[in-house]
Amino acid sequence: MVNFGVIGTNWITDRFLEAGFMLDDFQLNAVYSRTEQKAKDFARKYDVENTYTDLDQFAQSDMVDAVYIASPTALHAEQAITCMKHGKHVFIEKPMASNEKEVSRMIQTAKEANVLLMEGMKTTFVPNFHVLKDTLDTIAPVRRVVANFCQYSSRYDRYKQGEVLNAFKPELSNGSMMDLGIYTVYPVVSLFGEPARVQAQAYMLESGVDGQGTISATYPNLNADLLFSKITNSEMPSEIQGENGSIVIEKFSDMVGLTLVTKDGTRRSLDVEQKENTMFYEAEHFVKCIKEGQTESNINSHERSLYAMRVLDRARADIGLVFPADQTNE
Known part of the structure; x- marks a missing residue:
């Protein structure tokens, strides 16, 4: 045990x-x-x-x-x-x-x-993410990624009434980019590595964090637009576009609803069976790593965590979002 x-x-x-x-x-x-x-x-x-x-x-x-x-x-x-x-x-x-x-x-x-x-x-552990990786060659070369995770927070209603809960406090290093944007950033760096250039835009709340925003990550051969929000909902799917087709993803955070659309317009579902509680796969992997004596995951590696955090740091610098933790670590 x-x-x-x-x-x-x-x-x-x-x-x-x-x-x-x-x-x-x-x-x-x-x-x-x-x-x-x-x-x-x-x-x-x-x-x-x-x-x-x-x-x-x-x-x-x-x-x-x-x-x-x-x-x-x-x-x-x-x-x-x-x-x-x-x-x-x-x-x-x-x-x-x-x-x-x-x-x-x-x-x-x-x-x-x-x-x-x-x-x-x-996201990087669920079966559909592995299917997605294996299908990228079918649409290659990949030229654009649009990753979308916009989910209206019930806490935002209370925020508008004057009650600032943890989700909107800079002293806790929160906001839409950290809470939801990471779901768009991490899979992208897992698939394509660290981007060469990062730019960001955001709607800032009076509490000092971002309510919504967009990160533009530029690679030598592709562009990634990452959308996130805690103050709006979105019904827009995510998409990975290649010169020979695209993969449409209905829910990026859980990798649910994958459809391959080839250049001639043919559509094919890529979904495989996944457990409803998608945290199962990361928990299973973590326990397996411990029992095998591993000190680093080969999926959510230290390097990928550093890549993702550097993207978030560069994006926050672009929108002027500074946390107290940034100053205490200087």
Whole structure:
């Protein structure tokens, strides 16, 4: 069994645990929260006795082999580094951290501690993403990518009423680019590498973060337009365009609804069967890496996390979005 502890008690942690419990070798043993009552309430749902409000005590627990971190982004680096220094493997929700400097520190700590560190970007693990990669040669050469993830946040209604929740706080390194834009950035750098040039535009909220935006990533032979928003919905699919056809993707974050359209107009579905909880595949991979003694994923590698974070850093610089974490890491 791989014994997990979790940091963060929100819905995404529930979703991850649901995926983890589909595995035969996954066990939840501990819950950490900065608030004692939240830790106990969350642990009670899963019949877990071990709760912590002290991060060092949690990281030192011999009940935990690996840690799932789903706290606000601004806390990722400190929490991950503390856990890794005590020999814990770390699975950390996207985006991995606030900026490239933090990611570099985390990777260095993982190497020194000889533990597994992996960013939890589910899209690159689902079966349809592998189908997509295998089909790119059919439409090659690829010339354009349009990746779209615009999802109206229920928290935005409360924001407009004057209540600024975590999703719109710069001190937590949040905003639409970090929360949703990463779903467009990470798969693109996984497929095509780090872009040569990054430009960005955004609609900024008074709280200090972006409500929506666009990143233009330029490669030597293709252009990628990445759209994201927490203040609008979109029914527009994503698309990878090549000189010999295109692949249309209805939902980019889960890689659902893939259609190959060849140059002559012929359409063919590429979808294969996927579990409804698409976090299953990343949880399965993470546990497998631990059991095989691997300290880096060959899918969500350290290099790809650095590529994605550099794109986000360059895009934020272009729109003037600075987090407190950027200044503390200087």
